Amino acid sequence: MKAFVFPGQGAQFVGMGKDLYENSPLAKELFEKANEILGFRITDLMFDGTDEDLRQTKVTQPAIFLHSVILAKVLGKEFNPQMIAGHSLGEFSALVASGALSFEDGLVLVSKRAMAMQKACEKEPSTMAAILGLEDEVVEKICAEIDAVVVPANYNSPGQLVISGSIAGINIACEKMKEAGAKRALPLKVGGAFHSPLMEPARVELAQAIESTTFNAPLCAIYQNVDAKAYTSPEEIKQNLIAQLTSPVRWTQTMLNMIGNGASSFTELGPGNVLQGLVKKVNKDVEASSIQSL
Structure with a gap:
């Protein structure tokens, strides 16, 4: 079975x-249309901006969403998933690509999500780290043993x-992870503590x-981040999406469930090929590829 996956921030x-943009009308x-909806020319920043922009x-969030979703639309009949998933922000791309959300509504939600997350980050300085x-x-x-917000x-x-x-929580955790034998405990250059209780104002x-x-x-069924299970009910999809900002992204479990339910090939649509690599780490025998352009 064919699975398509969509990348997140980064x-x-x-x-x-x-x-x-140049090759497809x-x-x-x-x-x-996206430039119009957003009220600024995001295409200028995507095509000719700086890394900082x-x-x-x-x-970042609308840019990745647009690249992924427009690529799926341009592929036409070649975009023929039997199951689908997206990593964090990528879940919105997956929902639009699979017809659960319109292009316009998806973009508006992604833009609101980005603004709400930015606001939550400014309210309380926080961060993330890779272990x-x-x-x-x-x-x-x-x-669980640290007396600070860290999840x-x-x-x-x-x-x-x-x-x-929290910054204090992450610093303590990184030290304890190294003591416990982590190969690396690496603070990430991110704006805040995504998928943690500190995102509650953004979730609301x-x-x-x-x-x-x-x-x-x-x-087709979408495997959602909050519990790695397959959904087709619009109401359930909605509730899972609301819970997503303060819940962990269960990507390993998502890949295992999709493979367990018959996925034999994964195609990543959008910028980068991080998810292609993660699929291989979960199961090296599964076919994985990525498409970034026509």
């Missing part, structure tokens, strides 16, 4: 989507877990926007 690069039309959350080479259970135990945030692949929380803000948006049944 996959962006200057020049992303430019060839789509449909892509050009959608990019221009693209690192602004209000730019390499420890069992998930060990990381979970260390986080598992992204279960990316076996032995690669990202933690999220985004919940209102999601509740008032129309969702449809997707063309």
Whole structure:
């Protein structure tokens, strides 16, 4: 069975989507529609901006979403998933690509999500760190024992877990992880503690926007981040999306469930090829590829 997956924040690069814009009338039309909806020319920043421009959350999230979704639309019949998933922000791309959300509604929600997350980050300085080479259970135990906000945030692949929380909590956790035998405990250059309780103000803000948006049944099951299970019910998809900002991204479990349910090939759509690599770490025998342009 064919699975398609969509990347999250961090996959962006200057020049992303430019060839789509130049070579596909449909892509050009959608990019221009996005400029209109957002109220600024995001295409200028995507195609010819600087790394710094693209690192602004209000730019990063819509940029990755647009590259991924427009690529899926331009592929036409070649985009034929039997199951689908997206990593964090990528879940919105997956929902639009699979018809659960319209292009316009998806972009508006992604833009609101980015703004709400930015606001939550400014309210309380916080961060994330990648922990390499420890069992998930060990990381979970260390986080639970620290008297500060620090939680598992992204279960990316076996032995690669990202933690999220207050700056003090992350600093203590990194030391304890190294003592416990982690190969690396690496603070990440991110704006804040995504997928942690510190995102609660953003979750509340985004919940209102999601509740008032129309969702449809997707063309195939979407495996959602919060519990790595397959969904087709618009109401359940909505509730899982609302819970996503303060819940961990269970990507390892998502890949295992998709493979267990028959996925034999994974295609990553959008910038970068991080997810292609993570699939291989979960199961080296599964076919994995990525598409970034036509």
